[in-house]
Amino acid sequence: MTHRLTRHEPPAVPAVLAAAGVHAGYPGGPDVLDCVSLEVARGRRVALLGANGSGKTTLLRCLSGAHRPGAGEVLVDGRPLRHRSGALGEHRQRVQLVLQDPDDQLFSADVRRDVSFGPVNLGLPDAQVRTRVEEALTALGVAHLADRAVHQLSYGQRKRVAVAGAVAMRPEVLLLDEPTAGLDPRGVGELLAALERLEGLGTTVVMATHDVDLAWSWADEVAVVVDRVVRQDVLVKVLTDTDLLRSAGLTPPWPVRLLRALGREVDVLDPPRTAADVAALLA
Amino acid sequence: MTHRLTRHEPPAVPAVLAAAGVHAGYPGGPDVLDCVSLEVARGRRVALLGANGSGKTTLLRCLSGAHRPGAGEVLVDGRPLRHRSGALGEHRQRVQLVLQDPDDQLFSADVRRDVSFGPVNLGLPDAQVRTRVEEALTALGVAHLADRAVHQLSYGQRKRVAVAGAVAMRPEVLLLDEPTAGLDPRGVGELLAALERLEGLGTTVVMATHDVDLAWSWADEVAVVVDRVVRQDVLVKVLTDTDLLRSAGLTPPWPVRLLRALGREVDVLDPPRTAADVAALLA
């Protein structure tokens, strides 16, 4: 696998969101990220893979503007992000990060009021706030929960309400940190369906996860955080690279493991994503 | 699939832990469990599957003595559990429950001291407490963390320390609630290896999870919580029952999905658990 060297082959359209040579760390500790580059093209599904503690979350925090890189830059549409309050505020309307634990993101007692938090802070008039809240709740499939108290919701419902809170900001890029952690299969399905609706509305989705099978079934591109750097490529290139995955503390997805065990190669352009795909290939 | 009707075909040796016709609920709500029966034979790996909120945790809490069933009984070696403090205390030495969030079980910031809590409560002399603590830390592979602060540990490490706290009670049965939730593949591997060591020492392990693939690769028997009842059988019988799994909000594990898509049956006695097993079957 090779690095995607953006500087040598600049794409025609700059990535909607990118990191270029980002170094990041926390006070009193060593760097967590060491000259990391990442590109998110508009409309491309990027899965950010890595073990717990590998720096996935830190990278997402850099991209969202929550963490200021020690060196390097975060670029939106090719323009570097400035960490001044005005520029940061604007950035936050374009890029929203949804944290792993929904309870860290739900500050109000009831669903509607919580989702309105962002739009109200934008200083929008009431009517517009209302529109945005309804729109976000509908997109996430939780409109029927609007008048419920947050603590009455199931974990999966809280998760989708938390995403709705970010979506009400109408971001161009939605960064999700471990969105499926703790969700049962039904919850995962509902969340993925909601994300697809958002993509239909023009939102680009980036997902950090350690679930390799999820990445395999969902992503267009994969970026792996390993040893403080990021290696990004199209899905199959990364997820068939057993050495890379092993050094990242991950294993290849099951279709790759199976096809490998059968001595067969995986098609880069048309990977078999589901059990039906694999069966069709083997039949 | 049929119920395992224990009353009709009593096993020669009573189950080390069992639930018989258990009803359970919470004040002000409907029953969560409705005449549930479950059997855990000594040394058999039982996976308790179910969607979030299906009642898995409530059943584990009944089995551990933490929740008193509204009706029905919990049996240890065929003898019903009495909810009197003496009997309950004895029960807790035999059956230990590890909660999903390790921070709900770790109250001391000092790892070694936290693990000593259970043995101290048993009123053991200091020397024996020390032996048990070291033994538990070693079994869980966290002896090197004994002098660290709990808040300095990673999530996976805290999880294993929490299990060590339960293991220090030297239980015969260890009940684990979603033990792999939030763990990356390496963390899952370390935990499963630790559980295998415990089984080597004679502990019977029951695991509640919604990860069907994990259950497939690990369990001997599966009990599914669906519509407030439990259906228990050997691994393959349950995990190939697509209707049952669908009504439980789950999907079959990938080897089952693949073999089904290929129109093949799954061997009940020797299920293909890994990618290599499946490949051997297909080659």
Add this chain to the structure above:
Amino acid sequence: MARLAVDDAAWASRWRSRSTEEKALLALGLLLIAVTTGSAPVVTAVALLAVGCALAGARVPWRTYLRVLLAPAAFVLLGAASVAVTVGDGSTGAVWSAGPVAVTDETLGRALHVLGRSLAATSAMALLATTTPVVDLVAGLRRLRVPDAVVDVAELTYRMLFLLLDTAATVREAQAARLGYSGGPAARRSLGMLGSVVLVRAAGRARRLEAGLAGRGSSGTLRTLAPARPVSWTFVTLSVTVLAALAAWSVTG
């Protein structure tokens, strides 16, 4: 999870395995001499000894130690400046004056004395804080016959404050992402909500921890087995000798 530099230093210190009693004897002894002595050389000696023990003996990272020493700087400097200044008729013996405000020899001496005392005392306290985790000190309180309930509450406070610091930091960041700190009124609203979220989470933690501990045979009090840390009589003898010498110097010098 949330980390505090002083706490990290205490857990990693080379003196971590020393008994709490011997560390407390040395540090509190130095602290007592620092606040009671009137002699500038003794104050200096105490400060140097505390710094030496922490950096050379316990191998505390010097940045962490320095940060502890500087933490109260704003208060100490403002406070000392205020002691140095007298308001009113400051014409007699003024070193410096402007209108009714003056600095005299006497007030300046007093300010410098307070400054030195604070610095020496802080270095002695820092010696204890950077070498002994709070759990050990809390366990020490139990040995001093402080009631169980109080010690339990202190131990739980220590454990939970890291969880809640984490929650507070994460929630605050999530609020900032949705522009919760974009202006004064928004910030005040956000902070109030932050406080309530932390309190609700604290209560939830307590309830779940209660359930978690019940399963481990909790009988009310949270007794655990403290790791055996034998007292080093060499350390104690050395400490007592040094403290006695400093005390003697302070009285005679």
Add this chain to the structure above:
Amino acid sequence: MHIAEGFLPPLHAAAWTVIAAPFVVHGAREVGRVARERPEARLLLGAAGAFTFVLSALKLPSVTGSSSHPTGTGVGAIVFRPPVMALLGSVVLLFQALLLAHGGITTLGANVFSMAVVGPWAGYGCYRLLRRAPLAVAVFVGVAVADLATYVTTAAQLALAFPDPVSGLLGAFARFFGIFAVTQVPLAVVEGILGVVLVRALHSWAGPELEGLGRVGAREEGVSVDA
């Protein structure tokens, strides 16, 4: 505003410790009584202590430029009541000294007296006196008064320790009060506003988590949070 380690003369430090001690002992008795009646209360009290620590570690949006923190004791006194706050406040002040170098061991008594005794009692007193006023007013006044009372006490403690050679105690008090008033008075107002938002938000939660929270420190029913 914590008096730094070693800042007070030894006699003053000792005297304040003696003065604060009965309140702390009373708080400890109260905690012991609650813990005997309901052993699980120690967990809630530990959580309350951690909450107080975290609240006092929150950075407020710049008040007059400098970064400042709320004292947290006003809100604590309203939710947990002053006797319990005396003990929790002492534990928190000890941890602040050891973990953050805010305050100190020799000045613990003085700081406990101002922050964990005078502040909570003054704030709680005002809050109770305004029982019939709208909740927001009662909470605002209670929290702000707790803050100001703490600060006035600290200024008085410093003045007693360092009387002005010319203008005496009063002059010294005016000076210490003046120097720190720049940050402390706006802080009291902001903390009062925060307290109102916080207590209002708590009311709207009304989830199962909060059951028993207000009753932790209360002898009688109907305390603040569930009032």
